[in-house]
Amino acid sequence: MDYDDFAPPLPKRRNDAGSLRPLNSWHAPVASIDSSGLGLSHAGRERRRRELLHSDSPESRSHTTAKGGTALQQRRAIITTIWSFIATAAFAVGVVLPLKGSQATLDFVTGFLVEKSLSVDNLFVFLMIFEYFHVPDEYTERVLKWGIMSALVLRGVMIAMGVAAVERFRPVLLLFALILIWSSYKMLQPENDEDLSDNAVMKIARWLVDATDEYDGDAFFTTVKGTRRATPMLVVLVCIELSDVLFAVDSIPAVVGITHDPFIVYSSNIFALMALRSLYLILAKSVQQLLYLRHAVAAILGFVGMKMVAEYFGIHVSSFLSLAVILALLAAGTAASIAHNRRSGAGGSASGHEHVRDVV
Template sequence: MSTIPFVFKAVTLAVLLVFFVVDIFVVGRNPREPSTKECLRHIVFFVVAALVFGALVWLVSGAKPALEFYSGWLTEYSLSIDNLFVFVIIIANFAVPKKLQRYVLSVGIAVALVLRGFFILVGAAIVQRFTWVFFLFGVFLLYTAVKLVVGGSDDDEEYHENAVVRSLRHVVPITDEYDGEKLRVEKEGHRYFTPMLIVFLTIGTTDVMFAFDSIPAIFGLTHDPFIVFTSNVFALLGLQQLYFLLGALLDKLEYLPYGLAAVLGFIGVKLVMEALHGNTLPFINGGRSISSVPEIPTWVSLVVIVVCIGAAAVASIVKMRIDKGLQAEPK
């Protein structure tokens, strides 16, 4: 049960709606590519906004929900950064003109928010009724963590269309050229969809796959749907600017998948421990819940997330500088 006052929730959602509309549909509709300074200003603003929001949660409801928000926000933000590389590949694969990229990202992020909201509602209902689902969430996150370590970032080097997009190409007439922001055009008396439809569908369905990682991960940190939702919104705000700022660097952050793997693995173990603590198993402990299984405090989760992601980022930057120095040495 959430301890956050209803009035605080209502005001927060209203303010976030304004932020999101301005960020996505006002700033995001500007056809020009933003400068580095502009990107940095937007990113710093939303990072500070998230930190202030966490402090306000601490003020009205105490330390536990605030630490849960910070942990969830950092996890979602880290996963969003990793997923940006896939967006870079998608936009490049479909040759989206630079002047249309902000618009594409605007719609894609809006779709992502709607889909994540749906997954959060469903996930919250399932978690409240069937706590044993934590076993499934935990095992899935551990599998994802192992896959990240074994596969590294090589899996993202080439984008492959999913079955939905491939099927659509066979049943819907689609042109080869963009026509501004239009989804449909008329040529020689026939109506055609532009490639913009495929781009939107690809980004939307790709984010659904991302949600299978991020939603279980954050439910491993908090059971409060409000904290889950606000963590996701703050992670998506400023994502456009982060795309343009990091688009050329994401492939160089080669240790980021390992940091994410450590975070997901930790949360997976945490979920399994929580499931063991609160559920009865027929072949373990005589069919009783294992109350002796320790619960990991929220502040420990926050420290683990910060250390793992921070170490991965620092290691990647150091590796970049070492590689740059080796390339500059005379042969």
């Protein structure tokens, strides 16, 4: 039996004439699928970035302006993000340093940067999910809030399992290293484009959630003829959660490759995810301009993977060196993106380039 025989109908939105229209007909036609798993391919996201940058379509404009939120939301998001970095620094100096020492503090900062860089790259997937379901801009914050809260619980479980596996069976380090090196390789490989409606994450989410055809504000549930039903917002939330589980396959081994201390691994994840919602509002209109961030993240994953292999065979790589390499790679990726945008005029104006530079 084909999936479409028992899948719930796609949500509908009202068109300009007021009539219902299947939500699938509102969706963007181009998105990339990772044929080897449930996730969207990194290479496909890169092509999508380029399409949006060089397109003058309404879709491109919606990505670079509407999805960035109002001016008030932007200011609030910037303030929240700044405070999250201050809180992270305070936690590192006031908690980690006195309790765990300088070595663990370096590991915490390194793990935080790795997780943060992966989160920024993954924001584009969230952007595509919101676009696919045409989630109104004012509702994205609520979905991200619940998605991040759930992610903290799921990450905790996965981190506990990962650290326990490494402690009980050391060769698991090689498995984690292989995952990171393979992910690094896959990030740099071209993939075939597919319609996002064929993506396994979307299919599983729609199969798990029997949703109504229309949104009911930002509610996850509504009442239809006396029956409690899920809304398309819950489908979006499930898609975000499934995507985060897939992201964790990269991020958790990466942080475990830096330290095996579960406190450091989990706390660095918490602080990296803490301001993800506000970071989305800041970077939503410029993340597609960070063309070379993907290359930097791929290099970071490859470096951490090789570090795990080296340490398995008794070659120690210091935390200071790891932090220096990761900072250098992130700086190089950001600088290369800004330089490319200046040369090519991507985004259509200098303001877009200034936004990327100022935010980063």
